[in-house]
Amino acid sequence: MKTDYYRFLPLAPATLHILLALAGEDLHGYGIMLEVSRQSEGRYRLGPGTLYDNLQRLLDQGMVQEVTRRPGEEDSRRRYYRLSSMGRGVLSGEIARLEGVIRDARLCLETAKPRRS
């Protein structure tokens, strides 16, 4: 059965950043925070409260899965999260939506005539 990803869209900024951070590799919570900060070049910082509130929702919705701990992990308190196929689909849908928005925005800006003062 085909999943309707579009009903989750548009994504909130925090959700989008978390999914983007997990798109590359499995990460623990602190790793997600660092990755979000890196991807946004330090302009968007997630607090643990916001992060785990979103993670809880994403876990419940099935977009993110918790994976078993990596062998050799120093801190046993850490849990790793992975983007599920559904999460990947939702992320792809959101990116496509954003691409459309950007395309339309560029089109509008290019065709817009400068106003006379």
Next chain:
Amino acid sequence: MFRFFYLCLLRLHPRTFRQRFAEEMVAIFDETTGKRSQGLLLADALVSLGRQWVLRRGSRRRAFAGGVTERSYNEPVFHTFESFRPHRGILTAGAVLSLVFFGAITFTIGRGGRPAELLIGARHPRRSVLPVQRSSIQPADPTTDVKIRDPVDPWRKFAAFYFNVILALRALDADEDLVISALEIANAAASLKRLDRDQDGRLTPEECGHYLGEFGADAEMDAHFAKLTGLAFMRLNPVLAALDVDGSGEVSAGEINGSSAALKHLDKNADRSLTINEVVPERVQNQIRRR
């Protein structure tokens, strides 16, 4: 210290959230260095606390109710209509608080029916009741004698009736406190003269309060009988008997002038005033006590 507060804030989070993420949040806190960063984490935990309890309550309840569906997070939380049942402990605490509050109100109402009894002044006169010694404050004996009525005196109701019926007592008791004080005894002559309606200089039993009712209006009534009843009236009441020194059945002008001295003889307890037990006949007192 920051870590302690952070743990406290996490402890206040909902149980499901706490069990799932608290360890990781503490791990992140431990990774963070610098007081500013830790302060920001504290603020973040505080915001998270409010968010979990206020915004995520509906979602949590749905999760408890029967598995979480994807649809549940697409609905705004204010669209959920669920039968909320308070925790049993909260209901118990509410019941106890209600009982305590009800008891306090009942106690207050019960105590509020009677005005507070206050004692003004000192029972035993002292040279000075002020604990300071200054030249501007001269020690002085109290000049005002403050008397507090006994609110539980069973005689009071009867005394009010008796003083109202016996006109001589009503005249003597100028301040209507049902006690003939030393001052009122001293002014007894002037008070009694006001009872002399016919201005003949003497007080008859009728002027002192003797009243025969419908018999008094009977013109054919034996004058001798009327005199006997008047004489009995004057002798029965201790105050009138004391005033009528010669036992004539009337208080003459001379007896009125000497009324203060006569009344002082009734002061059995030497408190310089006449109270109800000193002005009511002993026979009447015994009848009242038997009731």
